[in-house]
Amino acid sequence: MSCYRIMGGRPLEGRLTVQGAKNSVLPILSASLLAPGRSVIENCPDLSDVSAALDILSLLGCRVDRQEDTVTVDASVLRRFDIPERLMREMRSSVIFLGALLARMGAAELSYPGGCELGPRPIDLHLAALRALGAEIREEQGCLRCRGGSHLHGRELCLSIPSVGATENAMLAACGCPGLTTIVGAAREPEIEDLQAFLRSMGAQVSGAGSSVVYIRGGLPLHPGHCRVMGDRIVAATYLCAAGAAGGRVEVTGVNPEHLTAVLSCLQEAGCEIRTGPDWAVVESTAPLRGISPVRTAPYPGFPTDAQAILMAALAGGRGTTMFVENIFDSRYRHVDELRRMGADIRASGRVAVVTGVGRLHGAPVRGTDLRGGAALVVAGLGAEGETLVSGLGHIQRGYDGLERALAALGADIQRVD
Numbered sequence: 001m002s003c004y005r006i007m008g009g010r011p012l013e014g015r016l017t018v019q020g021a022k023n024s025v026l027p028i029l030s031a032s033l034l035a036p037g038r039s040v041i042e043n044c045p046d047l048s049d050v051s052a053a054l055d056i057l058s059l060l061g062c063r064v065d066r067q068e069d070t071v072t073v074d075a076s077v078l079r080r081f082d083i084p085e086r087l088m089r090e091m092r093s094s095v096i097f098l099g100a101l102l103a104r105m106g107a108a109e110l111s112y113p114g115g116c117e118l119g120p121r122p123i124d125l126h127l128a129a130l131r132a133l134g135a136e137i138r139e140e141q142g143c144l145r146c147r148g149g150s151h152l153h154g155r156e157l158c159l160s161i162p163s164v165g166a167t168e169n170a171m172l173a174a175c176g177c178p179g180l181t182t183i184v185g186a187a188r189e190p191e192i193e194d195l196q197a198f199l200r201s202m203g204a205q206v207s208g209a210g211s212s213v214v215y216i217r218g219g220l221p222l223h224p225g226h227c228r229v230m231g232d233r234i235v236a237a238t239y240l241c242a243a244g245a246a247g248g249r250v251e252v253t254g255v256n257p258e259h260l261t262a263v264l265s266c267l268q269e270a271g272c273e274i275r276t277g278p279d280w281a282v283v284e285s286t287a288p289l290r291g292i293s294p295v296r297t298a299p300y301p302g303f304p305t306d307a308q309a310i311l312m313a314a315l316a317g318g319r320g321t322t323m324f325v326e327n328i329f330d331s332r333y334r335h336v337d338e339l340r341r342m343g344a345d346i347r348a349s350g351r352v353a354v355v356t357g358v359g360r361l362h363g364a365p366v367r368g369t370d371l372r373g374g375a376a377l378v379v380a381g382l383g384a385e386g387e388t389l390v391s392g393l394g395h396i397q398r399g400y401d402g403l404e405r406a407l408a409a410l411g412a413d414i415q416r417v418d
């Protein structure tokens with residue numbers, strides 16, 4: 001079993017370019033199904049979730065090729081519209097293929113995506129949106145059998161929760177629905193603007209992404225698209241919080257600092273010096289992080305749930321007390337017990353966790369149980385006294401492309417050991 005071995009206590013120093021955004025490239029890869037021909041996606045990160053998505057595209061009949069960080073998807077001939085259980089299990093967010101398959105093939109079959117480490121991951125809003133667009137969806141023995149075809153038509157949709165995935169699935173399905181679709185209550189995450197840009201490069205008429213109302217005029221002929229995936233704001237937040245945890249000065253480039261406002265303001269309140277430019281941000285930390293006002297996770301532009309564990313890990317080794325409220329997922333505190341093994345003083349109950357900085361954590365063998373929880377343990381290890389062994393790298397590799405290489409280049413003492 002592989003793990004990261006980290007000798008903490010070394011300040012970080014340097015500059016790195018952030019990988020392409022996982023949560024942007026996944027819906028964009030799904031969108032490449034919408035038109036026959038060869039789409040080109042640049043700045044595509046090398047992640048296990050991306051490999052799983054490429055496997056699904058290949059299975060459906062696409063010709064997929066990767067040259068370094070450029071992926072091409074030729075969706076000229078699709079052989080099938082069903083995604084087998086084994087591939088659904090590899091990546092629960094494969095549900096994002098549902099809308100695009102319905103739009104292109106008029107049909108889609110996939111097994112119910114299971115829950116994950118964050119608790120139940122319902123897709124009721126996805127299914128309600130697609131049914132409102134005219135899809136017939138039967139749920140049989142854990143399998144979703146969807147039919148659309150000539151029944152699909154544009155209309156107004158209202159999302160009761162600004163679900164990222166449901167917004168994206170509705171946008172993709174709506175591209176195959178003649179007429180105007182209006183998604184009211186849409187998620188406003190930047191990844192949805194990235195998806196809109198790719199759809200527009202395919203000839204789709206989409207507008208409003210980034211606001212809570214998205215418009216799609218569907219049923220138009222589409223052609224292959226070309227895009228460059230935006231920088232991953234959560235990966236950027238990870239490196240910046242690592243600077244907060246270990247001390248030093250880290251600059252991340254290739255990311256829009258406006259996508260990081262909530263995280264940067266927390267780091268600034270904790271005592272870091274922050275500077276930003278058009279596509280970069282710098283965090284400098286010269287003293288233990290202070291406690292800050294309550295961190296409440298919320299849909300964008302609120303504090304991102306994906307950065308909750310990462311910021312908590314940085315604050316746990318500082319001074320002062322901070323309350324976290326996790327409002328998006330039911331069980332996103334599984335990293336708390338592992339941080340406590342490193343000496344953290346964190347009390348979690350329901351959606352609330354109270355972190356009291358202990359000045360310095362100590363190294364310990366710990367296990368990542370989900371993607372961002374695993375990254376949080378690495379952040380904690382960088383600032384801890386002594387050696388930390390982080391296992392559960394399979395989770396981390398879902399979302400981080402070369403984490404240990406990037407941190408080592410910043411001066412961290414981190415190796416991957418088997």
Ligand code: EPZ
Nearest residue numbers: 023093121122123124125126161163164165306328329371
């Ligand atoms: C996306 O997940 C991201 N994943 C998640 O990132 C991220 O944490 C999440 O958005 C919130 O920002 C991808 O983009 C691949 P949601 P998604 O639908 O779309 C409830 C990471 O670490 N809900 O916005 O699944 C749901 O239970 C991952 O990179 C319903 O009730 O999230 C949750 O409480 C983790 N019914 C809330 O909405 C539905 O039909 C927000 O979920 C859909 C969602």
